[in-house]
Amino acid sequence: MLNKIWAGLIIIGILFAFGQDVYDELNNTFNNGIPQKIPYTKSLTSPSQVTLTLSQSTLNAQFKANQRIHIQLNKQSPQYLHDIAAIHGNDTHINAKLISINTTELNILLPELHWQKLRAIILSAFDMAKFAVKLAIGLIGVMALWLGLMQIAEKSGLIKHMVKVVQPLLHWLFPNIPKGHPAFGSISMNMAANVLGLGNAATPLGIKAMQQLQTLNTNKNKASDEMCMFLALNTSSVQLLPPVTLIALMGTQVSELIIPIILATSCSTVAAISVAKLYARASKKLVNNVPGQGE
Amino acid sequence: MQQLTALIIPLLILFIIGYGMIKRIAVYEEFVDGAKDGFNIAINIIPYLVAMLFAIAIFRASGALEFILTMLTPLANLFGFPAEIIPMGIIRPLTGSGSVGVLAELINTHGEDSLIVKTAAVMFGSTETTLYVLAVYFGAINIKKTAYAVQAGLVADFAGFVAAISVTYWYFS
Numbered sequence: 001m002l003n004k005i006w007a008g009l010i011i012i013g014i015l016f017a018f019g020q021d022v023y024d025e026l027n028n029t030f031n032n033g034i035p036q037k038i039p040y041t042k043s044l045t046s047p048s049q050v051t052l053t054l055s056q057s058t059l060n061a062q063f064k065a066n067q068r069i070h071i072q073l074n075k076q077s078p079q080y081l082h083d084i085a086a087i088h089g090n091d092t093h094i095n096a097k098l099i100s101i102n103t104t105e106l107n108i109l110l111p112e113l114h115w116q117k118l119r120a121i122i123l124s125a126f127d128m129a130k131f132a133v134k135l136a137i138g139l140i141g142v143m144a145l146w147l148g149l150m151q152i153a154e155k156s157g158l159i160k161h162m163v164k165v166v167q168p169l170l171h172w173l174f175p176n177i178p179k180g181h182p183a184f185g186s187i188s189m190n191m192a193a194n195v196l197g198l199g200n201a202a203t204p205l206g207i208k209a210m211q212q213l214q215t216l217n218t219n220k221n222k223a224s225d226e227m228c229m230f231l232a233l234n235t236s237s238v239q240l241l242p243p244v245t246l247i248a249l250m251g252t253q254v255s256e257l258i259i260p261i262i263l264a265t266s267c268s269t270v271a272a273i274s275v276a277k278l279y280a281r282a283s284k285k286l287v288n289n290v291p292g293q294g295e
Numbered sequence: 296m297q298q299l300t301a302l303i304i305p306l307l308i309l310f311i312i313g314y315g316m317i318k319r320i321a322v323y324e325e326f327v328d329g330a331k332d333g334f335n336i337a338i339n340i341i342p343y344l345v346a347m348l349f350a351i352a353i354f355r356a357s358g359a360l361e362f363i364l365t366m367l368t369p370l371a372n373l374f375g376f377p378a379e380i381i382p383m384g385i386i387r388p389l390t391g392s393g394s395v396g397v398l399a400e401l402i403n404t405h406g407e408d409s410l411i412v413k414t415a416a417v418m419f420g421s422t423e424t425t426l427y428v429l430a431v432y433f434g435a436i437n438i439k440k441t442a443y444a445v446q447a448g449l450v451a452d453f454a455g456f457v458a459a460i461s462v463t464y465w466y467f468s
Contacts, residue, residue: 002429002445006350013353020358053443132344136337139431153311153454156318167338196303206428207336207435209325214436222440223433231432232447235388236455237423245391246420249398253407257416263462264421275450279443283310293426 017117030080032112037105052106055081058168069108071100083120084113139203141233146204150186159185173233173273174226176216183212187230194234197241206234232272239265297359327369336435343434347426351389378461379405383415384456388425388449395419414463422455423448 017283024030035052040061043049049061052071060072071094073081088111097109103213153159159182166188169180177183186209193202209230217224225229242261315322354360364381369376379401386393398415405411425448435442 001443002441005426006346009350009354011358012359013350013355015355016359016362017353023328031427034444038327050453070399070465092298118358121353124352128348129345132348133341135348136341136344139336139340140333142333144330145306147324147332147336148328148330149308149311151325152297152315152320152322154329155325156311156315156320158311174408198304201304203431206432210432210436211332211336214438221438222445223438223442225442227433228444228447231429231441232451234432235423235425235428235448236451237421242309242420245395246398246416249402250407250412250416254416256418257413260413260417260459260466261420261463263466264417264455264458266421267458267462268451270452272447272451275447276443279447 013121014118017121020117021115025114030084030113031110032114033109035099035107035109037107039104050106057081063098064095067098069096069106070094071096074097074186080113080116082248083116084111086123087111087113087119087194117259143204143207146201147208150189150205150208154182154185162188173229175230176226177213177223178216181212181216183209183216183226186212191233191238194238197239199243202234206230209294223281225276228279229273232276233269236272238266238269269286339437340431340434343430347430348390351393351426355386355390355393376464377411379411380415380418380460383418384452387418387422387456388452391424391427394424410463410467413467414460417463418456418459421459422452425449425452452462 013230027033038054040050040052043051043060050061050063052059052061054071055078057074057077059074059077062070062072071081073085073092073094081094082091089097094110096111099107099109101107150159160180163180163182163184167184170177170184170187171179174184174187180203186205190202191203193199193205210227213224213226214220215232216226240258240262242254242258246257250257257267261270312322315325318458360382363385364378367381368378371381382397383394383401386397397431398412398419401415425445429441429448433439433444
């Protein structure tokens with residue numbers, strides 16, 4: 001399933017971008033090779049400066065030698081202009097050809113733009129690949145901090161006490177974890193962090209729980225039923241307090257959303273548990289199946 | 296409630312270390328021992344995260360989402376809810392930053408008081424970035440075969456999506 005979703009995202013993305021680019025080529029969406037008449041106003045400060053209106057955005061431009069004009073881009077200018085600039089190795093301006101000029105309009109020829117979407121997706125793919133590493137590296141510190149604290153809690157016997165308390169509650173969800181196993185401790189800590197909206201702590205504690213579940217896993221290459229259940233619980237995000245990002249975005253409005261969020265998240269959690277349980281039951285029936293099959 | 300969250304982590308740290316001291320644990324040494332793993336885990340996660348985020352980036356940048364949206368709009372109208380919240384439902388399982396963007400945009404165009412924004416916010420609050428969680432959690436322990444975890448996660452997201460719409464409409468009307 002994950003293989004299909006993953007491939008699907010990439011294939012749909014590339015084919016869709018390709019289709020759009022072909023459409024743009026056929027319709028010449030970006031007016032490649034066609035000079036455009038653009039209204040302009042002269043700047044009051046310098047004779048070589050003008051302000052022009054291109055694709056509903058107002059841009060500053062400057063006349064250069066050899067019939068060239070440099071169009072300065074800003075945040076409001078449309079994406080395709082930025083793409084043209086980027087193709088020609090420049091982020092801030094477009095070097096266009098000035099064909100003629102009269103009192104109200106400039107006749108200019110912009111550099112050509114082809115395969116805009118395909119360029120865009122590849123650019124963001126590489127950006128995201130870099131970002132992924134940044135994200136993972138950023139995890140090191142928080143990870144180390146929580147793993148260190150968990151180690152103390154384990155060695156001092158704190159986790160053992162905790163396991164005794166939460167075991168009866170969690171046993172139904174995780175029937176294959178042996179009684180008294182520390183995995184119950186990290187699972188409940190992770191769930192507590194989720195419930196309180198402490199995303200920062202939830203991830204390291206969740207990873208700790210996954211490591212402990214891996215020690216119980218019979219097939220180290222494949223997710224166990226316990227792991228799937230744990231992941232389902234995490235993705236359905238059991239929570240009582242809204243996540244910090246939501247508070248940042250919505251401000252005080254968030255307080256009246258707390259009850260709806262709790263209700264909705266309960267629904268998604270119940271759904272997650274049911275699906276995980278049903279799959280676990282089904283896979284138990286197929287226990288003699290070829291090991292390592294499935295995704 | 297907000298004050299509570301601010302207190303929990305410092306109290307928890309105090310409690311763990313204090314309890315360790317009472318039990319005569321070499322707290323500093325144990326902390327360092329445990330923390331050592333942090334680096335390896337993060338490095339383990341990198342290939343999984345790159346694979347996932349790059350695929351999602353291609354999908355998002357292609358504009359396919361907007362296309363799917365126009366296809367789904369009549370369906371949304373049929374069920375009587377605004378199509379504007381569909382992007383949230385599709386983006387939420389894929390990327391956290393993307394869904395923050397969608398929500399911010401909705402707030403911009405419709406205002407915080409609108410039912411659309413409330414629904415989207417409930418959706419945001421009640422589900423998680425399934426594919427990211429999957430990549431991070433399974434990446435940390437080097438598991439590529441994720442069995443039925445994706446299915447369970449996505450069903451949970453879908454249930455959260457439907458529940459968010461119905462609960463918000465019921466609660467605020």
